[in-house]
Amino acid sequence: MSLAPAEVLSALQGKFAQVTARPSGDHPAVNVPMADAVALLRHLRDERGFDFLVDVTGIDWDVDASPRFSVVWHLFSTRDHGYLRVVAACASDTEPSAPSVAALWPAADWHERETYDLLGIRFENHPDLRRILMWEGYPYHPLRKDFPLAGIDVPLPDLEVGEVTRATAAPAPMVGGPFVASTGEMNLTEAEPRAKDESWDERKEKPDTL
Template sequence: DPERIAEVCKAAKETLGFDFLVDLTGVDHLDGGRRWGVVYELMGTGHGVHLRLKTAVGEEVGEVPSVCGVWRGADWHEREAFDMFGIRFRGHPDLRRILMWEGYPYHPLRKDFPLAGRSSEVPDGAFTRPAPLEGGPFVTPPVGDDAIAREPRVRTPEES
């Protein structure tokens, strides 16, 4: 039952010691009865055992409960599954796209997404913000003959 997955995950963590969510991903069963699957790969750091949990949800429902309340690290995994497959995670604290831009109308890892892709309008200003050139810890000015001349951190103490 996909409605109980958060409850099952909580029990796996608290009772069985599976304290680490290794991965969470979506699966598209286009020709199956329930279209979407969500796979949870868990590990107990105390005993080193892995556990894989799977749940399936029909396309008409298209959502499962979020497990962010069990493992905070599920946040970006669930966002990726939403972005790429369109699977919604009820109760997620910030369910928005993580790889594609907001407003992108498709979910690229669905099996019915064409291999050649689909054209869509890129919003004005997308990808046009300049990257910062000053103030970052690893930004170097484009002067000097080589990296050692430009970047003092690559010099040995003898060269300084």
């Protein structure tokens, strides 16, 4: 049995005045200031029965959006079988950071490492904030919106092998695919299906701006 969104909100607002409702397609969702996030999550875990941390992730709301990054926590209650989404916006658009909840749920450890790896959101007080999916020393955060799907040319993780094979982590040739029509645009020329990421390919030079 899951609580109605309004109930969750009013119950939480009694304790955390800053909490606001967040539009959601399904489960109850709340916005919380980053400073209150850990206190709120601790409260939810200890007193509201949300004992299961399903997921921690981040969203990049576009290059020129502000606040640009949000951190999303999904909680589940093994008692009431309900979900709750907690979202907090990062204060800085250039060096986003968020408090770590690895001390509350050990499950958060890897999720936070992944979010740091792919989006570059630093989690303060994280026990061991290293990259997890990309290799150590990879210079970019691939899920940021300004990073092209094809990738950016960097040396292979093993320099010795890179030297022997002369291979690099070169941008993938996007020639022709994936075909995606620009969304929402009804202008026929604009809506034409095309490779969405046309930054460059093997034949076209890398633009200087990136």
